[in-house]
Amino acid sequence: MNDTAAFPPRIELRCGPVTAVDLALFAAASGDHNPLHLDSEVARAAGFDRPVVHGMLTCAYAARLFTQQFGAGCVRRLRTRFSGVALLGDTLHLSAELTKVESGVAHYTLNVRTTAAAAGAEQRDVATGQAQVARTIGA
Amino acid sequence: MIDRSRVGFTTEPTTVAIDAWRVKLFCQAIGETDPVYWDARAAGCAVCPVPPTFLKAVEGEHYSSAALMKLLNVPLRGVLHAEQAFEILAPVLVGDAVEVQRSVADIHDKKDGAYTFIVIDTQYRVRGKPVATSRQTILARNALAAG
Numbered sequence: 683m684n685d686t687a688a689f690p691p692r693i694e695l696r697c698g699p700v701t702a703v704d705l706a707l708f709a710a711a712s713g714d715h716n717p718l719h720l721d722s723e724v725a726r727a728a729g730f731d732r733p734v735v736h737g738m739l740t741c742a743y744a745a746r747l748f749t750q751q752f753g754a755g756c757v758r759r760l761r762t763r764f765s766g767v768a769l770l771g772d773t774l775h776l777s778a779e780l781t782k783v784e785s786g787v788a789h790y791t792l793n794v795r796t797t798a799a800a801a802g803a804e805q806r807d808v809a810t811g812q813a814q815v816a817r818t819i820g821a
Numbered sequence: 822m823i824d825r826s827r828v829g830f831t832t833e834p835t836t837v838a839i840d841a842w843r844v845k846l847f848c849q850a851i852g853e854t855d856p857v858y859w860d861a862r863a864a865g866c867a868v869c870p871v872p873p874t875f876l877k878a879v880e881g882e883h884y885s886s887a888a889l890m891k892l893l894n895v896p897l898r899g900v901l902h903a904e905q906a907f908e909i910l911a912p913v914l915v916g917d918a919v920e921v922q923r924s925v926a927d928i929h930d931k932k933d934g935a936y937t938f939i940v941i942d943t944q945y946r947v948r949g950k951p952v953a954t955s956r957q958t959i960l961a962r963n964a965l966a967a968g
Contacts, residue, residue, distance in 0.1 A: 737902030
């Protein structure tokens, strides 16, 4: 099989807008109960207009970007560096670009940008990263 | 003051059971609708692999990052998640008992001490065999911590 043909050069996923329910569910599911993600006053004290989307929710969306394309169990490595924060109400735009395929494992660079709900809001960088994925479950 | 003497601190390993209901809740929270993660039969599969980043919830059941920040005397106020990396060596499945162990790998400053970065490594094992590792980097914005 042609290694590269099995992996598209670019994949995308849009998530959100992230609601207060999403953040509350994620707090419960992840066990991260930091009020920065749930309470507007705590978010303001930390320097943000609205509650901050859990970095791990962004990570989970990043993993979904790959699993929706290549199936459960495809992710071998995933690294996410947060360069900004997404806030309650934001829509996240995730994309990944193929850099190489080695021994059936595809290497992608990851980019996450966010837009606020406000009309005409500009996209902001939230995270960058890298992933290595394969088409089979297991290592 | 952040307790830098804790670099090298390693938790006593404990075992966390991977529960289908918790995985389903996690999937609901992240917008994942594929039942392969919590109901293998419905998905026509033999096993349910957990979503990759569910490992972070597993480690929280063992020894949460919030508890580690308390140990290091880092106020949660002013703390942000700076970086997260996973290496998955073998699939973790619903029904597995995952042994988790975390350690404080490094604490270093940037911007003349305005920012402190805390690096935490986690090992995940099933039946004694490594299945994954992760590295979390936490940013403490020290001006906010004091406020």
